[in-house]
Amino acid sequence: MKNEVQMKGKFHYRLSGWKYNTGLRILLFLILGLIFYFTLYAKLVPQVFDITLGMKSEKTIYAPEQIENAVATEQAKEDAAKRVQPVYKIVNLKNEVISDAIFDKLSQINADDEVKFDDKVSIYRRVIPQLISDLTNDAIKTLRNSGQYNDLLLEQIQLGLSDQKYPLPEEIYFKLPRLTKEDLADMRPVTKEIVTKLMNDQILDAQTARAKVAEVVNTSTLSKNTSREMVTEIARALITPNKFFDQKGTDDAKGQARGNMKTVYINKNDVLVKAGDVITEEIYTRLEKLKLLKDKANHLPQLGLGILCALLSFVIFIFVRQSNLQVKYNNLQLVMLVLIFVMNIAGMKIISLLQNFDYPFIGYLAPTALGSILIAILLDAPLAFISSVLFSIIASIIFNTEHDALFDFRFGLVSLVICFSGVFTIQRASQRATILKAGLMIAFFSMLTITAMLLMEDHFQQREALMSLSFATAGGLVTVVFVIGLLPFFEASFGILSPLKLVELSNPNHPLLRKLLTETPGTYHHSVMVGNLSEAAAESIGADGLLCRVGSYYHDIGKTKRPSYFIENQTNIENPHDRIDPNLSKSIIIAHPRDGVDMLKDYKMPKPIRDIAEQHHGTTLLHFFYHKAKKQAEEENSEKGIREEDFRYPGPKAQSKEAAIVGIADSVEAAVRSLRNPTLEQIDSMVTKIIKSRLDDGQFNECDLTLKELDKIAKTLNETLLGIFHSRIEYPSELTAKKPGA
Structure with missing residues (x-):
């Protein structure tokens, strides 16, 4: 019954509010599909106008694509024929x-x-x-x-x-x-x-x-x-x-001159009709040929685009649904994902406005890999790879200047390569300088891909090749600038704790860590040890080891308010708990998670760090002070009952694997440190006992830890502690050999 209540509490904690609303999650995916639709609409669906023959055009109409100017072409042919001398x-x-x-x-x-x-x-x-x-x-x-x-x-x-x-x-x-x-x-x-x-x-x-x-x-x-x-x-x-x-020779020469005359085109974005111009039969025929007339419009492209956008959105939906990422449940992270898509597509659209038929290579300037890198840093690398494929498809449409196909494979291929190279470079980033390295890798692989395509062409112009490579290099640098500029915005706005941010927070020069070191050196040493233990344990089960390490550094920051009341800081001083009531001691001890959260909020620390500080003790019992209070009550023959609930931490219980692991490491480190000369058997017994005690107490009911993962954590903690205390451990063989008088 107790476990059932705890599971309901977990479900309510996770799924209450708009952040975990299923309907909102579906709506966000629909919005993502609509973003794809309206982004690609202008490229794949021609604009239509309500125009009739002989009327005045109400607006200026531009050519949506390159089209032959039949009248101008025929006139040019006639002019060429007239210039032919008699034969x-x-x-x-x-x-x-x-x-x-x-x-x-x-x-x-x-x-x-x-x-x-x-x-x-x-x-x-x-x-x-x-x-x-x-x-x-x-x-x-x-x-x-x-x-x-x-x-x-x-x-x-x-x-x-x-x-x-x-x-x-x-x-x-x-x-x-x-x-x-x-x-x-x-x-x-x-x-x-x-x-x-x-x-x-x-x-x-x-x-x-x-x-x-x-x-x-x-x-x-x-x-x-x-x-x-x-x-x-x-x-x-x-x-x-x-x-x-020679009449026939002259006619043949004129025919050859007509044939040699190049076709005259109306280029994309050239004016077809100015506002106020009368729609002549020639103009009407041209608009009809371009399918710009409303009454002659073909609605099949709209249907096809809708299906394509639904498929693109469905790919993201299925991947997120099959994953174990927080974005699967957390709508706030899903909003961030949609916003990243919007920003990345907007960047591509802006660059595409600078393109034209003569300068298509300007498209290589677009920071297409921006979205992939941000997703890799802020969310997940596999999700970034899937998004990279979508970005490359969208880029091949947006930057397509040829109209004999829906996609331009050149921009799609370059986008795919630079997105993948950016994600590979950045996914294990531990410092901001890695972003610059990613930009250089993007520029290099972009140039390499473009060079490969140019070499495979029958012929290419040197000017076009140099311009393409130059824009590709600039595109890598532009991507770096935007990533560095946008990363703090996403971290602050969505409470995302990226690996880069975690590394910055682990700097010993951080004000809170300096405070911890100078005012509570014992707690500081304890926190570093817990960091080592929790990181190793987390990595053994695929959890976020870096978050565990940095969270451990700050998990006991609340002890700096009353440092002398915690045993690791009681060097050569009397334990003040010996002179005060156990209820007061209890109040001081259980206050340090709450005090730590308040201090972390004052310093605007990210929520995952605050959660570890708040949840690492869960609702565990202060056994020492509980039994001390019961003993005092018995000695005083007090009628006042001592309740176990009064000597428990207020919680909440660990809501994540990382918070649970830090809590285990915290207890294990303190317990093993209390042993005078710990042996291998003692450490193993202590670790097993602490994990079993927390499991029986229901402290893991609101996180996703499995029994198999708890077993891995226990083995990893034993191995790590063996490395830390190896110089003081007496192995069984040595204990047998050491007999009195030996």
């Missing part, structure tokens, strides 16, 4: 061959004396133009058979030759029959040379080239005026255009 083809028509054919015909006809003069004139009037036309057509046919020229170009060549044909003057036909064989022989090479020379130039307008013929003929070797005149006219007839406009 011309140079064609070798071999007009010098026509020159040889004409002179062959002239030599043949002029040498025939049977043909009359008039007939020769008629022949030349008919044959020479036909000869030029036939040979030109043959040249075009050759070009077509070569396959190098398209039909459209061949048409342009034929049309150009036809339009710029040179008609020989009528009087030329009357002069040609009079040319002698010698005249023709002189004229042939000169004509061919002039045609070849002028046709080597690019001729678009034949008239320009023909104007040069007379000047070239005048510088030739011909001396007769008639010969010069005949050569001039024949050469002009043979000078034709050889540079022709």
Whole structure:
């Protein structure tokens, strides 16, 4: 029955008030999920607007992602096509061959004396133009058979030759029959040379080239005026255009220019519509393509985001539920966990505002490992590892500047690596300098991960690599600054006693420890011994050994109010309890836990330290003064009854493993110190007796110590005491050997 009442008291102590309310705990996890949802909403769910065609926009709308500007792209392509120069083809028509054919015909006809003069004139009037036309057509046919020229170009060549044909003057036909064989022989090479020379130039307008013929003929070797005149006219007839406009080639060049033109984009955060602008069809189509129209909105991304955030929150919920951490029951610590998530995500969001498509590497500046380090120091390292995974997922979404995927694995991987490295470095931290070391490790592993990714890419820009590494280094230093700045805030606001704070409190220069040393040296020595014993015992069962050690240093600080009333401080003085009533002695002794708590509160000591000072005696009985009071009452034949409850400490009983362990170590140290020459058997018996006495007295009913753990504590205390008192212990073998007169 007694145990049942004690268990109910324990349950009430732990679960009463808002700090242990189950409904509030569930609400906090829901709040954490909502924080995830609203943090990632802008990244994963496009904003929509109530807009119709032809209306004026009530607000300025920015592009939520990069999108092609189709109109600007098409305009840029057209501009590029307009800048393309017309394409011309140079064609070798071999007009010098026509020159040889004409002179062959002239030599043949002029040498025939049977043909009359008039007939020769008629022949030349008919044959020479036909000869030029036939040979030109043959040249075009050759070009077509070569396959190098398209039909459209061949048409342009034929049309150009036809339009710029040179008609020989009528009087030329009357002069040609009079040319002698010698005249023709002189004229042939000169004509061919002039045609070849002028046709080597690019001729678009034949008239320009023909104007040069007379000047070239005048510088030739011909001396007769008639010969010069005949050569001039024949050469002009043979000078034709050889540079022709290639429509298909021009179209192909323009098409290539269009194809080479880069797509014009509207970048993320560029203005799509200014407030007051009329929504044109082009703008409306663009907004529709970006899914920014309310009536065309897709609500599936919202559902997907809700499921994702629920999963992220559920991961934390399941881990906490399966753990034995205080955050499982203590809503105050859960509030702190949620606040750490809020601060860490807020830091990432602020840095993401500085990002853009051209400078995505600014994301490496974010103190992503801040939350993981704070959780490792203030709560638990395994919980910090789980949180690190969530932080890396969130970072891969927040810092994602690419829109072809929901996550950017680069930022997720770097965040995961630096969070893990920070937790590994800080989880056994014993001084503030370790935080700086963690910052350096974060910077180093961040740079190492980024370097690995850059080396695996096909190509990377040197500037981008240097900027990424620089921001990663700065991110590690920023993380250190924020951890050092925020750690005291969380310790003070939530009553968290971190290992770093515990190490600071264990400094002998602390005012209370100096007071304990100078005013109660015996109690100080006793407290140090209890610290050694309790730390070893706590570590043997996985409890907080450092908390036990530091709590032991302060557990008897209340004795400094009346130091002479405690036996460890009674050096060469009379014991004042011998002269006073046992009830008064009892009041003085049981007051020291309460006095200690008051002193610790005055110095704003953390609650776990105060709890150890208040609970280390629990509700144990002051056996000596209880029996002394009963004996006095019997001798005085007093009718007043002596109640056992009046000689018990007020409690409460130990509420934590650490408080219970300090209480055991406190009793064991005092008991063993009272032995003159303690043996191994005496120590073992004393430890077992004290633990059993407290167990039977129900002092462990309100903490989580098991019988197996009590057995481990007893063994550890024996081993530790053996090391402390080894020089004074007489082992059984030695006792047997030491006989009188030996």
